[in-house]
Amino acid sequence: MIESGKFGKYGGIFAPELLIPALEELESAFLKYKDDKKFNQELEFYLKEFAGRPTNLYLAKNLSQKLGCRIYLKREDMLHTGAHKINNTLGQGLMAKYMGKKRLIAETGAGQHGIATAAVGALFGMPTDVYMGMEDVKRQRLNVFRMEISGAKVIPVETGSKTLKDAINESMRDWMTNVQDTHYLIGSTMGFHPYPTMVKHFQTVIGKETKNQILEKEKKLPDVIIACVGGGSNAIGIFSEFIPDSEVELIGVEGGGHGIKSGNHGATLCAGSEGVLHGSLSYVLQDTDGQICEAHSVSAGLDYPGVGPEHAYLHTQRRARYVNVTDSQALRGFQLLSCYEGIMPALESAHAIAYMEKYAQKPENKGKTIVVNLSGRGDKDMFLAASILGVEV
Amino acid sequence: MNFKKQKHSPGKIHSSNTLETYDEMFKRLKKNKKGAFVPFIVAGDPEFETSLQIVKTLLESGADALEIGFAFSDPVADGPTIQESDLRALDSGMNTQKSFEFIKRIREFTSIPIGLLVYYNLIYKKGVDEFYKEAKRCGVTSILSADLPPEEAEEALQAAKKYNINQIFLVAHTTQKNRLDKICQMASGFIYLVSVMGVTGARKEVQNSTVDLIKRIRNHSDLPVMVGFGISKSSHVKDVIQAGAQGAIVGSAIIEIISKNHDKPELMLQKIKKETSKMKEATLIEVI
Numbered sequence: 001m002i003e004s005g006k007f008g009k010y011g012g013i014f015a016p017e018l019l020i021p022a023l024e025e026l027e028s029a030f031l032k033y034k035d036d037k038k039f040n041q042e043l044e045f046y047l048k049e050f051a052g053r054p055t056n057l058y059l060a061k062n063l064s065q066k067l068g069c070r071i072y073l074k075r076e077d078m079l080h081t082g083a084h085k086i087n088n089t090l091g092q093g094l095m096a097k098y099m100g101k102k103r104l105i106a107e108t109g110a111g112q113h114g115i116a117t118a119a120v121g122a123l124f125g126m127p128t129d130v131y132m133g134m135e136d137v138k139r140q141r142l143n144v145f146r147m148e149i150s151g152a153k154v155i156p157v158e159t160g161s162k163t164l165k166d167a168i169n170e171s172m173r174d175w176m177t178n179v180q181d182t183h184y185l186i187g188s189t190m191g192f193h194p195y196p197t198m199v200k201h202f203q204t205v206i207g208k209e210t211k212n213q214i215l216e217k218e219k220k221l222p223d224v225i226i227a228c229v230g231g232g233s234n235a236i237g238i239f240s241e242f243i244p245d246s247e248v249e250l251i252g253v254e255g256g257g258h259g260i261k262s263g264n265h266g267a268t269l270c271a272g273s274e275g276v277l278h279g280s281l282s283y284v285l286q287d288t289d290g291q292i293c294e295a296h297s298v299s300a301g302l303d304y305p306g307v308g309p310e311h312a313y314l315h316t317q318r319r320a321r322y323v324n325v326t327d328s329q330a331l332r333g334f335q336l337l338s339c340y341e342g343i344m345p346a347l348e349s350a351h352a353i354a355y356m357e358k359y360a361q362k363p364e365n366k367g368k369t370i371v372v373n374l375s376g377r378g379d380k381d382m383f384l385a386a387s388i389l390g391v392e393v
Numbered sequence: 394m395n396f397k398k399q400k401h402s403p404g405k406i407h408s409s410n411t412l413e414t415y416d417e418m419f420k421r422l423k424k425n426k427k428g429a430f431v432p433f434i435v436a437g438d439p440e441f442e443t444s445l446q447i448v449k450t451l452l453e454s455g456a457d458a459l460e461i462g463f464a465f466s467d468p469v470a471d472g473p474t475i476q477e478s479d480l481r482a483l484d485s486g487m488n489t490q491k492s493f494e495f496i497k498r499i500r501e502f503t504s505i506p507i508g509l510l511v512y513y514n515l516i517y518k519k520g521v522d523e524f525y526k527e528a529k530r531c532g533v534t535s536i537l538s539a540d541l542p543p544e545e546a547e548e549a550l551q552a553a554k555k556y557n558i559n560q561i562f563l564v565a566h567t568t569q570k571n572r573l574d575k576i577c578q579m580a581s582g583f584i585y586l587v588s589v590m591g592v593t594g595a596r597k598e599v600q601n602s603t604v605d606l607i608k609r610i611r612n613h614s615d616l617p618v619m620v621g622f623g624i625s626k627s628s629h630v631k632d633v634i635q636a637g638a639q640g641a642i643v644g645s646a647i648i649e650i651i652s653k654n655h656d657k658p659e660l661m662l663q664k665i666k667k668e669t670s671k672m673k674e675a676t677l678i679e680v681i
Contacts, residue, residue, distance in 0.1 A: 004544070012545050015542060018566075018567055160467070173472065274517075288518075289489045290514040290515045292466045
């Protein structure tokens with residue numbers, strides 16, 4: 001490998017030997033194409049014409065008035081397939097095409113990354129297999145259908161806890177077996193090098209746009225940026241552009257599940273410890289021996305016992321601050337944005353909204369300019385939200 | 394080629410204060426014109442005492458060394474057979490401390506080399522130095538982490554050196570020449586050749602490219618080569634040893650027997666004995 005893929009001591013290449021040549025190939029392709037004019041022109045074309053970029057930075061007037069702050073929403077929820085995931089799948093999918101790969105594989109939790117990968121597979125004419133935990137397949141029938149209608153094959157994973165982490169295990173096994181013609185399209189800023197760096201690269205478009213837009217609208221940088229963190233790709237995408245601006249506070253919101261004390265949560269940075277999972281050294285939820293624990297969050301995207309290594313670095317450097325909100329607080333965020341602004345956030349993004357409310361209500365934060373990364377839309381969560389709220393649909 | 398069925402003397406089980414090194418094992422086998430038969434199981438599958446019985450049976454079948462896995466919740470380099478084995482062991486209450494205890498118990502009745510197969514998080518969490526120290530104390534000969542390539546292995550190598558444990562590395566079909574050189578320099582004990590594209594698990598036949606790769610490594614290094622991943626029949630054992638490997642590591646084929654029969658321990662042990670005895674017989678090097 002050319003680079004170590006380290007963020008401080010975090011990250012790295014904890015990969016089985018069989019995958020090393022593929023990671024080397026991927027790294028060199030990434031280093032080549034990230035600055036390649038033709039590649040970037042083509043990617044920009046698809047981001048604009050297919051995905052619908054740029055997304056708006058929308059001033060949420062009603063909430064701003066209610067909370068006494070200037071609250072902006074980065075509208076990643078408006079993108080094709082419903083979330084920021086498409087930024088990364090277009091980037092990696094196009095790269096896979098340039099590299100001559102014939103087939104895409106992906107893991108998915110609730111299905112958002114799977115749908116974004118299936119769409120790109122259809123767009124570029126590449127057969128796509130999506131690994132999804134059996135539990136998630138049952139919970140998300142509609143998303144399974146969405147993937148299948150786009151021509152992807154959804155492979156239910158029956159091993160382990162039958163959720164996202166097991167879907168990742170299965171995807172890695174598939175890749176080890178079919179590494180020559182297959183590209184493994186990882187959906188978050190996690191995994192072995194070069195994935196955390198590469199996924200960040202394809203998501204930085206969020207932060208770049210945000211910076212230009214806020215400077216145009218407010219003539220200054222925001223005071224704070226708030227984003228939810230599961231693996232952490234939407235957060236790193238919006239944070240990275242502002243990391244050098246030390247006056248901008250960066251806050252990542254993890255899935256607090258039933259509360260940290262309950263042990264049922266996905267708050268890896270808030271309550272986990274250092275460990276090696278899925279290819280990199282980062283924070284993980286684990287027992288005293290290092291066995292990986294199952295995570296819990298009402299939102300499938302935050303239901304993961306690991307976190308991207310760069311977040312571990314930002315956390316230990318104290319450049320970003322990581323907090324968590326519980327399932328029920330997130331539900332409140334979901335309702336709040338829906339009824340004040342007419343925008344239904346994904347339950348993942350609802351965590352960021354919930355924390356934003358908490359933040360804005362503190363007297364010392366009055367009048368601040370807040371940007372919330374609205375990473376996805378809530379359509380996928382309507383049945384779940386309704387059932388939690390006791391409404392039959 | 395048919396082999397005459399030989400009777401194995403259970404006198405193979407021995408206890409000794411001096412533990413055999415890989416070097417000594419390979420020399421002993423070479424004299425007898427044999428390759429090494431190295432079975433792999435997960436410590437504590439299906440539970441501690443039965444697992445220990447399995448080890449005894451493997452020794453009776455003529456195991457030349459043992460590979461013992463420490464159960465891990467997310468074994469990404471393994472196929473479903475070994476993952477289930479890991480989960481059975483964890484469900485029975487195995488953990489790192491009990492796995493070390495398991496090695497100590499094995500050491501009460503054998504001095505042949507014992508290699509550990511441990512996912513790196515279990516090592517990292519305990520503390521690399523501490524883990525290797527404990528391994529040495531329990532009589533471990535070598536450690537292999539399937540998710541620890543040379544790039545990340547500095548700390549492990551230091552600890553391995555300090556406690557005189559062989560650090561084993563994997564080599565695959567996909568490993569390029571420069572990298573192979575580097576791995577051969579870092580490794581000690583033997584080179585673990587991954588015989589298939591993919592994860593552990595039973596396969597129908599040994600790939601031709603495995604045979605080529607064995608030759609490639611033999612030209613590169615004096616380190617013995619052992620072939621694992623997908624070696625599931627006595628004919629595979631024979632093939633890789635005929636191709637120049639010094640030994641074969643067999644996991645999934647044994648664990649499948651455990652998986653299907655663990656509720657009938659006597660039958661399970663009989664089947665393991667039968668299958669692994671055949672494999673040991675297949676390690677005889679034929680002069681062509």
